[in-house]
Amino acid sequence: MFLRRTRGLVDFLAAALCLWAAIYHTPVGAALRSVGGRVLGVKSSARPLLAYYSGGVYEAIEVKVPVRAPPPWLVAAELTPSEALGYGAWAAYGRLPPSRRAEAEALARRYGADPRAFDDPRSGPPELSRLLTAAGADLGSEDAAVLALFSGYEMSRYAAERARAEGADPTLEELARQLPPGLEDEIGGASEAMVLGTAYSLSWPVPPSTPITSPFGMRVHPTLGTRKMHTGVDLGVPVGTEVKAVAGGVVRRASNDAVNGKLVVVDHGRGVTTAYCHNSELMVAPGQPVVRGAVLAHSGNTGRSTGPHLHYQLELGNEPMDPLRLRPGGKPSGPELSAKLASERKLEVRGSGFGPRARLVASLSHCTRGAKEVEADATGSFVVSFAPSRGCELSCGRAGEPLVVLAKGGSQREVRSEPVSCPNPRGPARPVLDGGHGDAPPSPSPANATEY
Amino acid sequence: MPTLIPPIPEPSPRRVGVISKLSTFLGYFRWAFMPLGLCALVAVGVHAASDTIDDHILWLVDHADALFDGLLASWSVTEPLVNVVRTEQRTLIARAVTLILELSCDVVLAVPALGYREEDAPARFRTPSFVTRARTWRALVKKLLEKPTAIRIARPLMTAAVVLAGTCAVARMVQGALFLSLRAGVAGDEVAGALSRLLAIGALALLLGTLGWRAVLRSLQHADKLSDQLAVTRLRAMSLGLLGTAIAAPVALAAVLEASPVFSFFR
16 A cells, blocks of 8 residues: 555656666766757766767776886886876876865774875885785785775775676776776876876887887888878887787787788786787787786787888877886887988997996997997996998897897987987896876986987 | 456545645646656656666677778778777767667657556546556456567567666666765664665665556556557568567566666665
């Protein structure tokens, strides 16, 4: 009898619940909210329509990567996944306004961390790394720990418990599915930290000393002759070089065509994918899981290619990104230095950060004549003489260790100018990535901290 | 067609309280909110299911693109078209395909729910074919068994699947929103967790008991009406609505297998 008397109210409540869910939980609802927001002149929290699918948690964000290259003394340094996540969290946290930092500060207090360190470029990343490790052990996943940093411990714990109750892994996508509307900013911050954290942990697909023959960015296409965006970096490796996975993941594509040649695309999760083109032989199949360092292919000269090389492409949130910007090794070559090489016949190279008695070596490859290898003097300096030609490359480093490519040159003019700095790849300090805030420590070779 | 049954009698004025008054008042608007609620429930279920198959669609798009690139690379004329679709565009295409699939499913399964009417609705909204009582169920099931058509069989089953997924999605949202609200100074985390879970289970029961079965019945009615009008031959009976069924079937399957975590609310 009670149910009959309250039928109108009960049915109304049920219908209202469904309408509320539809408005906040479906793309059609998002479109309606957007239109409503525009009509009423208020800001709508509706995301783009295509972001209303679970993978969209990494697409809905605009990944803001550091705009400056890391200092050159970080060359060849590699971060562990945990350290890299600390850097990712540090970069994403730095963009939070003070009003939205309360949850992170509460999480820090919970685990005995110092939230004042979070903004510091030197102590912030390791502190955040330690905090996320502790919270991850407690919450059951790294993703939940990162979410807790932005949305608070209890919300993250709730989402993780719900995900586990559904039998799903507590990944950020699953956690986001469990959260009610209104937490888009928190999920956005967490996904940015995850994307950057994953990207910072990537290794290099070929030996680190491999020269970069064509950088990321606009260029005149070598075969088409038109200006086109080069969405990756070309690494000059001979045919047959092992191409290794830069991180664990699943092979999303392994195919062959006339442009990319033999191509492998690996999905590393968390919105990060890498592609490896122009190989001579593929060693993996689509759908195959791969671990970090697994041989994906042997490099080659297939597809639209003018010579043996590997085209390595990194995408974050489905946007191509210069892999050197996120690599602790920084940019081994740049326009300034390349211009210098292109215009000079004698270059003085000075070691930087090696110590006074280090044996340094400069190597020139693909040059028409000139010294192939030169040893530094007692002060760590050496003068290189060579006749520049198209594709001439200068590398340097400690004798017996992988060399770092400094630049490549092109013309025949003879000019003498400032010495070029050869940075120590094993610099003592920790990596510092410019996230747009804080003061980075001075680079030992500011003149050659190259930027595109 | 099923026979109309008498409208539900209004409660006695002597026993009418505030809730009853409010309920009676809201009852006047059932003709508006019930069809909208049913449509919204199905739409939420369709989205919950679509959300779980977007990765499968991405896999399909990747393979199709690799296949086309291989084919286009075979001739010099078509070679410039290789790699026209970049990785980020493939993901975009996959999401767009998922969106189109979801909207198509909405047309097939959710939009018909807007035609829901009740026998005790005001006269101007009442149509003889829409009744929602046990007698209607029996009549429609009897017709389904006597004159089976593809649409009579498939649509109610698919609707039931997405309704289940939709109910779970709404209950999940209720639980999350309540937990978030209650812990903001109203209750401790433990209390907020327990209460929100209890209310999520309540929402699950409420939706299945009020809108869930009506959505399935409405789907059966819609399929029945279409069958009566269009399934004049045996071939037509089997082919009627096949396109819509083919579009909605993967979503319905995903709704059952991946998007209906009913038992998670009790764990």
